Amino acid sequence: MRIARFEVDGLARYGVVDGDSVVEVRGDIFGSFDRTSTSHVLNDVHLLAPVTPSQMFGPGVNFADHLHEATSITGQAEMAETPQPWHKAISAIINPGDDIVIPYDSTTGIQHEGECLAVIGQTTKRVSPEQAWDHILGYTCGNDISERTWQRNDNSMWRGKGSDTFAPIGPWIDTEFDPKAGGDMIVTLNGEEVQRASTADMYFDFGVLISYISQQLTLKPGDVVWSGTTGDPRNMNPGDEVVVEVVGIGKLANPVAMEPRSN
Amino acid sequence: MRIARFEVDGLARYGVVDGDSVVEVRGDIFGSFDRTSTSHVLNDVHLLAPVTPSQMFGPGVNFADHLHEATSITGQAEMAETPQPWHKAISAIINPGDDIVIPYDSTTGIQHEGECLAVIGQTTKRVSPEQAWDHILGYTCGNDISERTWQRNDNSMWRGKGSDTFAPIGPWIDTEFDPKAGGDMIVTLNGEEVQRASTADMYFDFGVLISYISQQLTLKPGDVVWSGTTGDPRNMNPGDEVVVEVVGIGKLANPVAMEPRSN
Numbered sequence: 116m117r118i119a120r121f122e123v124d125g126l127a128r129y130g131v132v133d134g135d136s137v138v139e140v141r142g143d144i145f146g147s148f149d150r151t152s153t154s155h156v157l158n159d160v161h162l163l164a165p166v167t168p169s170q171m172f173g174p175g176v177n178f179a180d181h182l183h184e185a186t187s188i189t190g191q192a193e194m195a196e197t198p199q200p201w202h203k204a205i206s207a208i209i210n211p212g213d214d215i216v217i218p219y220d221s222t223t224g225i226q227h228e229g230e231c232l233a234v235i236g237q238t239t240k241r242v243s244p245e246q247a248w249d250h251i252l253g254y255t256c257g258n259d260i261s262e263r264t265w266q267r268n269d270n271s272m273w274r275g276k277g278s279d280t281f282a283p284i285g286p287w288i289d290t291e292f293d294p295k296a297g298g299d300m301i302v303t304l305n306g307e308e309v310q311r312a313s314t315a316d317m318y319f320d321f322g323v324l325i326s327y328i329s330q331q332l333t334l335k336p337g338d339v340v341w342s343g344t345t346g347d348p349r350n351m352n353p354g355d356e357v358v359v360e361v362v363g364i365g366k367l368a369n370p371v372a373m374e375p376r377s378n
Numbered sequence: 379m380r381i382a383r384f385e386v387d388g389l390a391r392y393g394v395v396d397g398d399s400v401v402e403v404r405g406d407i408f409g410s411f412d413r414t415s416t417s418h419v420l421n422d423v424h425l426l427a428p429v430t431p432s433q434m435f436g437p438g439v440n441f442a443d444h445l446h447e448a449t450s451i452t453g454q455a456e457m458a459e460t461p462q463p464w465h466k467a468i469s470a471i472i473n474p475g476d477d478i479v480i481p482y483d484s485t486t487g488i489q490h491e492g493e494c495l496a497v498i499g500q501t502t503k504r505v506s507p508e509q510a511w512d513h514i515l516g517y518t519c520g521n522d523i524s525e526r527t528w529q530r531n532d533n534s535m536w537r538g539k540g541s542d543t544f545a546p547i548g549p550w551i552d553t554e555f556d557p558k559a560g561g562d563m564i565v566t567l568n569g570e571e572v573q574r575a576s577t578a579d580m581y582f583d584f585g586v587l588i589s590y591i592s593q594q595l596t597l598k599p600g601d602v603v604w605s606g607t608t609g610d611p612r613n614m615n616p617g618d619e620v621v622v623e624v625v626g627i628g629k630l631a632n633p634v635a636m637e638p639r640s641n
Contacts, residue, residue: 202465
């Protein structure tokens with residue numbers, strides 16, 4: 116099942132994607148809900164980020180072949196023994212199709228990181244890695260936009276990965292995707308493939324990540340855990356279009372713009 | 379004016395503290411609101427954390443005389459040239475009187491940090507330090523509970539300062555407090571004074587902190603910025619009571635408990 120969030124008449128609604136249509140639902144997507152008789156043509160609705168998390172967490176370096184990139188940014192020389200969770204700012208969330216905005220005071224530009232996101236389905240505290248899988252509602256795509264100078268020089272990721280518009284999420288939550296079986300996470304920049312990795316190659320899988328975070332911190336329905344990324348992300352320029360696809364889930368496309376200095 | 383949040387019949391309400399009473403209000407505490415005819419004896423109501431922020435930020439080391447403590451924890455040898463914001467987990471927020479819980483897997487125990495908190499009153503992006511003051515609704519007290527081993531060894535503060543119950547906040551929002559004029563932030567542990575500093579001695583004041591964060595990240599009404607702390611915080615033990623007072627605002631008292639291992 117694919118659960119989308121979209122806007123109709125200025126109101127956010129949830130619906131289930133059914134072929135070329137999306138059928139509005141009534142109820143709680145984290146509890147029980149029913150399909151209504153109202154449906155829309157999928158291409159006609161304005162898709163929103165499919166969740167409104169209370170908190171989001173990145174995993175730290177989570178692909179062995181992203182390590183050399185991480186080494187150049189933060190000096191981290193080896194894969195960590197445990198996940199290294201960090202807060203990704205929820206104020207950075209934007210919808211599919213929204214502009215990713217390069218801050219005018221960014222010194223070295225911004226880069227894409229195409230990732231798979233696990234959406235927590237129920238309150239989660241001190242679960243085992245095995246139990247954690249049952250606490251996931253489903254998966255979506257995300258772009259962990261990064262400003263490398265801020266990431267390198269600051270003590271936290273608050274702006275290096277948390278500036279406004281740095282968290283495009285979508286297009287919907289897929290409840291049947293299986294990251295252990297593996298789905299390629301592919302980023303294209305203006306149509307050219309620039310990143311590819313499989314969720315099956317996550318160093319710490321979602322079960323381990325969620326279990327680890329839940330030992331100290333209660334995760335809530337809708338909270339989001341990012342997979343981490345791999346490869347050598349590139350700088351993006353105004354006018355670019357970046358697409359994150361997780362094969363089996365869908366595609367998240369966003370244009371890139373420059374913040375006007377008058378802001 | 380003092381704006382409190384409290385529970386009546388299981389529902390959270392806002393009210394204005396008026397002597398020994400709290401008068402319920404109708405409306406939006408960040409917009410316009412009116413006093414109702416319903417009032418309660420202040421001592422009889424169950425006070426809640428006075429805000430439900432979407433995000434909270436610590437400032438990094440923000441008192442010169444906390445630097446030697448910080449040096450021993452993180453190795454930071456000098457005051458930073460800019461604030462070093464970091465996310466304090468909102469899932470850690472607890473109410474006045476709620477137990478601060480020592481995680482059973484904490485290796486070195488937990489410490490208090492008594493702080494003054496600025497509550498954002500309106501949407502805030504790219505404001506100057508001077509403008510930032512007008513974006514503050516008021517101030518409250520907070521206890522930035524810290525597990526030093528996690529703080530030292532992890533790449534972020536996600537659990538070192540973000541574990542469940544690590545963010546007691548209260549007792550109310552004081553809209554007339556002036557941190558530039560200075561109010562002593564005093565912590566007592568079982569009645570003994572263990573920390574004291576003045577908000578006037580913040581290295582980066584709230585105007586600077588909020589302006590700095592707002593350059594990259596939109597702050598929302600209710601978001602919270604912590605002052606930072608000073609001195610040599612002590613370990614706390616089950617059965618302790620810790621009180622954070624900001625003179626001119628009020629007192630935030632919490633007991634300390636140990637998490638049962640069966641959790």
